[in-house]
Amino acid sequence: MWWLRFFWWRRWWLLLNPSNTIVNKSSKINPDLKSGFILLIAPARSYRVASYINASQKLGYQLLIVSDSKHSLVSSIASGITIDFSQPDLAFNTILSSIRLKNILAVIATDDLVVTLSSKVAKALGLAFNEPESTRLTYRKDLARIRLKEKKCNVPNFDVCHFDDVITRSTNCKYPVVLKPLMLSGSRGVIRANNTEEFITASERIQKILSKEQGSDYEKNHFLIEQFLQGNEIAVDGFVQNGRFITLSLFDKPDPLNGPYFEESFYITPSRHSSSVQQDIKIEIEKCCKAYGLTHGPIHAEARITDKGIFLIEMASRTIGGQCAQLIEYVLGLKLEEVIIRLMCFEQLELDFKQNHAGVLMIPIKKRGILKRVEGLMDAQQVKHISNIEIHIHPGYELVPLPEGSSYLGFIFASAETFSETLSALREAHAKLKFITSESWSLEPA
Numbered sequence: 001m002w003w004l005r006f007f008w009w010r011r012w013w014l015l016l017n018p019s020n021t022i023v024n025k026s027s028k029i030n031p032d033l034k035s036g037f038i039l040l041i042a043p044a045r046s047y048r049v050a051s052y053i054n055a056s057q058k059l060g061y062q063l064l065i066v067s068d069s070k071h072s073l074v075s076s077i078a079s080g081i082t083i084d085f086s087q088p089d090l091a092f093n094t095i096l097s098s099i100r101l102k103n104i105l106a107v108i109a110t111d112d113l114v115v116t117l118s119s120k121v122a123k124a125l126g127l128a129f130n131e132p133e134s135t136r137l138t139y140r141k142d143l144a145r146i147r148l149k150e151k152k153c154n155v156p157n158f159d160v161c162h163f164d165d166v167i168t169r170s171t172n173c174k175y176p177v178v179l180k181p182l183m184l185s186g187s188r189g190v191i192r193a194n195n196t197e198e199f200i201t202a203s204e205r206i207q208k209i210l211s212k213e214q215g216s217d218y219e220k221n222h223f224l225i226e227q228f229l230q231g232n233e234i235a236v237d238g239f240v241q242n243g244r245f246i247t248l249s250l251f252d253k254p255d256p257l258n259g260p261y262f263e264e265s266f267y268i269t270p271s272r273h274s275s276s277v278q279q280d281i282k283i284e285i286e287k288c289c290k291a292y293g294l295t296h297g298p299i300h301a302e303a304r305i306t307d308k309g310i311f312l313i314e315m316a317s318r319t320i321g322g323q324c325a326q327l328i329e330y331v332l333g334l335k336l337e338e339v340i341i342r343l344m345c346f347e348q349l350e351l352d353f354k355q356n357h358a359g360v361l362m363i364p365i366k367k368r369g370i371l372k373r374v375e376g377l378m379d380a381q382q383v384k385h386i387s388n389i390e391i392h393i394h395p396g397y398e399l400v401p402l403p404e405g406s407s408y409l410g411f412i413f414a415s416a417e418t419f420s421e422t423l424s425a426l427r428e429a430h431a432k433l434k435f436i437t438s439e440s441w442s443l444e445p446a
């Protein structure tokens with residue numbers, strides 16, 4: 001019965017050596033598996049986990065996931081490290097104690113919520129990292145504006161207002177202005193005001209949104225006032241390596257974003273702007289990265305092209321969000337997560353940009369209500385150049401539009417030889433979709 005004794009010996013050895021219980025099963029069958037782990041820090045709701053799992057397996061890296069999901073059905077998450085992101089100090093110590101016997105090659109954050117924690121972990125491990133203070137600038141709009149102004153970057157006139165000072169401040173503005181929460185992302189709570197009355201109404205809506213959010217007292221009691229910038233908007237995905245900015249893609253936003261709310265809609269790449277304008281965009285984004293102090297990792301930026309130059313609107317120290325990352329594969333022929341892992345690990349990467357255009361429509365929510373069904377999906381999928389349509393909100397769920405909402409109905413993808421063909425396909429497919437809703441009710445205290 002030697003095999004029975006061996007079984008019990010192995011079981012006790014694993015119990016006494018918990019650091020060895022998290023393993024990549026592919027290491028037994030893949031002789032090319034790289035030594036060490038990629039540490040992926042991701043909230044449970046992140047879209048990106050599955051893509052990073054697939055990318056790491058394809059590249060031969062072992063992936064160790066840090067998440068707040070206690071009972072995940074995804075084995076890679078369930079066998080990883082569970083922490084509470086609302087307690088950053090405890091989370092930091094838990095991560096370090098859990099990986100003390102492991103060779104960590106890189107630390108990657110999937111979402112804004114975890115970029116600062118990821119930076120602290122990478123710094124503690126002696127890996128390439130962004131300073132935690134630099135990553136903080138990417139989700140505190142007021143601090144970012146102050147830093148950009150100090151470093152002589154293009155920045156609109158701005159100020160910070162306490163909600164108690166709304167009446168006074170509303171009479172001293174040079175309109176139009178844009179009101180923004182200090183720390184929310186995805187255009188939540190971002191509202192244009194053209195006069196005093198709209199200013200007061202917008203501030204009341206922002207205050208109500210912030211009352212339901214987590215944040216410091218300062219973040220919940222103040223908002224940003226910013227001069228509205230007239231011009232086309234563009235998005236940039238890139239990577240900073242040793243302080244040098246590498247452009248991965250420029251995305252045009254063909255529809256004007258003039259408010260009153262600023263929901264994202266169309267992204268199309270490559271850009272149709274002239275090479276000189278594209279070069280100006282890259283120069284300004286790199287300048288802003290240096291102003292923030294970002295030195296290593298992915299970035300996603302939004303900028304306005306104005307008659308006074310390129311102005312940064314937002315910049316995050318992460319990749320493009322949601323399903324839009326699929327566009328990178330059209331551009332580079334590589335999945336975005338593969339690109340990020342390789343660049344984070346300082347692998348040599350030759351980028352081969354494709355000639356075809358690719359685009360996505362983030363299907364906006366126009367009206368509040370309970371989704372009953374989606375009609376016209378089959379017809380929309382048959383539109384020429386449409387490659388995929390994903391509906392992410394299921395019947396029975398409530399639809400909440402901006403500025404209070406934080407999600408899209410889904411995504412429509414297209415790819416064609418020209419910019420106009422790609423855009424036309426997206427518009428045609430969207431026109432064929434009909435979202436049937438019923439009225440939603442909510443109880444508010446009197």
